[in-house]
Amino acid sequence: MQSAMRIAQEEIFGPVLCILPYESEEEAVAIANDTVFGLGGHVQSADLERARRVARQIRSxxxxxxxxxxxxxxxxxxxxxxxxxxxxxxxxxEECLETKAILGFFPG
Incomplete structure (x- = not known):
């Protein structure tokens, strides 16, 4: 599988572009999610609704x-x-806040 290539599996910082062919939208999403990382992704499409649908499925x-x-x-x-x-x-x-939950049962 092409997504097993090192460039498609590692989190590489810099001006790097990795393009892998796919046959279907489902396969494209599977390729995008087939990594242990998930910092950022990119969807390119003339169909905005399709791009949003694909973006929602990417684990990034x-x-x-x-x-x-x-x-x-x-x-x-x-x-x-x-x-x-x-x-x-x-x-x-929100990461800088301390959240407190106060729970109790107060019988009438």
């Missing part, structure tokens, strides 16, 4: 559609071995 902390986007209010962080937790936006702020 961020998925860009049609171009690399940046939004300081969007959560940044990975899935799987790309790490837990989020930076930026509300999600990043």
């Amino acid at each position: 902390g961020q998925v860009h559609i049609n171009h690399p986007a940046w939004d300081a209010h969007a959560a940044f962080g990975g899935y799987k071995q790309s790490g837990n937790g989020r930076e930026y936006g509300v999600f990043g702020m």
